[in-house]
Amino acid sequence: MQKVSCPNCGAEVTFRSPALPSRICDYCHTILVRSGGGIEQVGKAAVLPFDVSPIQIGTAGTFDGRDFTVVGRVRWGWTDGSWNEWLVLFGDGSDGWLGEAMGQFMLTKERPLGDVQSDPTIRAIILGERVPIGTEAQVDGETFIVSDAREATCLAAEGELPFTAITGTTIYSIDFRSTTGALASLQREKTLSSFYQGRYVTLAELRPRHLRAIDGWPMPAYGT
Amino acid sequence: MTGGTAALEMEAPPARPPAPSVKALSCPSCGGTINLKAAGYTVTVACQYCGSILDVASPEVRLITEYHQAAAELEIPLGTRGTLRDVEWEAIGFVRRSEHGAYPWVEYLLFNPYHGYRWLITNGRGWSFGEMLTRAPDWGHSGPALDGESYEPFFVDGQAQVDYVVGEFYWRVQVGEEAATDDYVRPGFMLSREANDKEVSWTISALLKPAEIEQAFGVRAPRDPWPPLPHQPSPYRGVMKVGARIALIAVGVMFLLTLLMSGGPSLFEGYVPVELDRRAQNVTAGPIEATRPYQLISIEAWAPNLENGWIDLDYALVNRATQESYEAYGVAERYSGRDSDGAWSEGSRGATTKLAAVPRGTYDLVVEYTGNGWTDAAYGSYSQGSTLNIRVTRASVFPSNFVIALILILLPLIWFWWKHLKFEQARQDESDVGRTGMAKVFTGTDEEED
CATH class of the missing domain: 1.10.287 (Helix Hairpins)
Known part of the structure; x- marks a missing residue:
């Protein structure tokens, strides 16, 4: 854990994981990036639009027997809505994304492209092609089907992140679903692609603690 | 905490006041204040005052279609909360749909920020509680299967259209929007598939008992709709x-x-000679041991040589200790002769008499028997005498009773x-x-x- 002062406003900012180079100041929303020994300012993040998400930075839980804490978030928007990707940090220092859309949750972890790019569909997307909904891809012998493909824009971000989430950055995002409830997504920003794989989860199964309190709604006692 | 979770050693988030549950917007068409209940999820709002369709996907509210119509009166007014299956839900959206105008039904969108979305579906004859699935069902030999339960096809190749909307929705809802539908059922549950050119979704809905929906949202549902609902058990x-x-x-x-x-055990067996001379005679048979608390005693009398006569039988089963007596009557009779149709015979040479619920004890059976001969020209002559066999058994229920x-x-x-x-x-x-x-x-x- 590293604590520094925000070079812009002077507020204390904490870097919890050495693997997460990017941090958005909680007070002035300046995007800070650690490089070498110093802290660099790379712009300002937009203020997050209000939502009634039950998740917040600091929400902790358990996924497949491993404890995690939510340390960051990116909010993505597209023509027909927006969704949250919460960055979760596991005890071993690895991270994953808790996606939140349409009141449902998905937990995915990044996989090296080398694991998956032998599939022609995935390789085509990485190389810059667009694929229609319904296209199939094989990952580890399992069939995944493209269920959605869209341009998404970074609306805002907060906390710690593995990349610099500049507001307004546009990516091409493809969602895959398998028939067993497994899911994957491929996100391409210019020529850089990342592949994430995971499954749907329920809030209850994550046994979350420190959920966000929302006025007038009783908070479920999952973590106890 | 173990050493491996050191990276998670972080203070709990600072206690903050609860986040507000609503976000207020004003309708660009009528100026009415709309309290958004699912801020961050909601994409489309149909204004409850003027019916205009608004796009709230981005911070600036955009008017998509302007209407000036009073909102329909809903059975469950939007904003109503109710607890169903231990979770509190708020009705935030309402859709009326039909099969090209026929078979209308309505769907209420329910929301809870900690539990997401659910559906309340009714066609006026019963209410169902629906949840969208995050995976496709398996496919069995006759229909889909979910969690080991198979579903039978019920409605196939339907076309559902949206006729009316009010409230807020997490997708771009449009009046006139169509979807291909298929519904599968098992008792108590319906599994519905909806597909448009972009996506396929599956919803599982549970039929609610009238009392459940009434307690949750104060609406009445018919107790026994007829014809039954597709998924009514x-x-x-x-x-x-x-x-x-x-x-x-x-x-x-x-x-x-x-x-x-x-075929209980024989308690007594014996015989006496009998003449058909209309003379009453007595014979005492015993001891008869009745060993059960209560038993059915069967007395069989049988006169094998009886012809054109009858024997009246008066029984008295007398308890040796108490002198209590159980009385019964029987008759053995046999007639035969010859007429224009030939030889005939009727009656039974035997008589079975039953005494029910005889208590335990040692008994004597007193039999008073009177032999009678029949004299009529049409009949043959009566036999002069016969042996009267008497058998006492602890006997059985009549098979006819069974x-x-x-x-x-x-x-x-x-x-x-x-x-x-x-x-x-x-x-x-x-x-x-x-x-x-x-x-x-x-x-x-x-x-x-x-």
Whole structure:
């Protein structure tokens, strides 16, 4: 854990994981990036639009027997809505994304492209092609089907992140679903692609603690 | 905490006041204040005041379609909260749909920030509680299967259109929007598939009991809609299951009793000569030991050589200790002769008399017997005498009793089965697939469906 002062406003900012180079100041929303020994300012993040998400930075839980804490978030928007990707940090220092859309949750972890790019569909997307909904891809012998493909824009971000989430950055995002409830997504920003794989989860199964309190709604006692 | 979770060593988030649950917007068409309940999720709002369709996907609210219509009066006004299956839900959206104008039904979108979205669906005859699935069902031999339960096709190749909307929605809802639908059922549940050119979604809905929906949202639902709802469980199924179990036990017990009580041990056997001379005679047979707390005593009398005569039999079973007496009467008779049709005979040379519920004790059987001869020209001559055999047994339930009991036990079962069959036929007649299984097998030729 590293604590520094925000070079812009002077507020204390904490870097919890050495693997997460990017941090958005909680007070002035300046995007800070650690490089070498110093802290660099790379712009300002937009203020997050209000939502009634039950998740917040600091929400902790358990996924497949491993404890995690939510340390960051990116909010993505597209023509027909927006969704949250919460960055979760596991005890071993690895991270994953808790996606939140349409009141449902998905937990995915990044996989090296080398694991998956032998599939022609995935390789085509990485190389810059667009694929229609319904296209199939094989990952580890399992069939995944493209269920959605869209341009998404970074609306805002907060906390710690593995990349610099500049507001307004546009990516091409493809969602895959398998028939067993497994899911994957491929996100391409210019020529850089990342592949994430995971499954749907329920809030209850994550046994979350420190959920966000929302006025007038009783908070479920999952973590106890 | 273990060492491996050191990276998670972080303070709990600072206690903050609860986040507000609503975000206020003003309708760009009528200026009315709209309190957004699912801020961050909601994409489309149909203004509750003027009906205009608004795009709230981005911070600046955009007017998509302007309307100036008063909102429909809803059975569950939007904003109403209710607790269903232990979770509190708020009705935030309402959609009226139909099959191109026919068979209208309505869907309420329910929301809870910690539990996401659910649906309340009704066609006015019953309410269902729906949840969108995050995976596709497996495919069985006749339909989809979910969590090991298989579903039968009910409505196939439907086309559902949106006729009216009000409230807020997490997708771009549009009046006139169409989806291809298929519905599959098992008792109590419906599994629905909806597909448009972009996506396929599956929803599982549970039929709510009228009391459940009434307690949750204060709306009344018919108790016994007829014809039954597609996923309405037959009310006779449970009764039949319990009934069949009881009947099986009852029949088993009866069968066992009959076995135990039939052909009981002989308590006394003897014989006396009898003349058909109209003279009353007495004979005392005993001792007869009745060893059970209570028993059915059977007295069989049989005169093998009796011809054209009858023997009146008056029995008195007398307890040796208490002198208590159980009395009964019997007659053995036999007639025969010859007429224009030839030889004939009637009557029985034997008589079985039963004494029920005789208590334990040592008894004597006093038999007063009177032999009578019949003299008539049409008859043959009567026999001069016979041997009267008497046998006393601890005897059995009449087998006819067994048959009557069996019918009594099975009658209600057959009745319930019949009601069940009629229920299933009426239910399946609403289906696009028609009757299947038993409901089809037992369809009479005169009531073939249209």
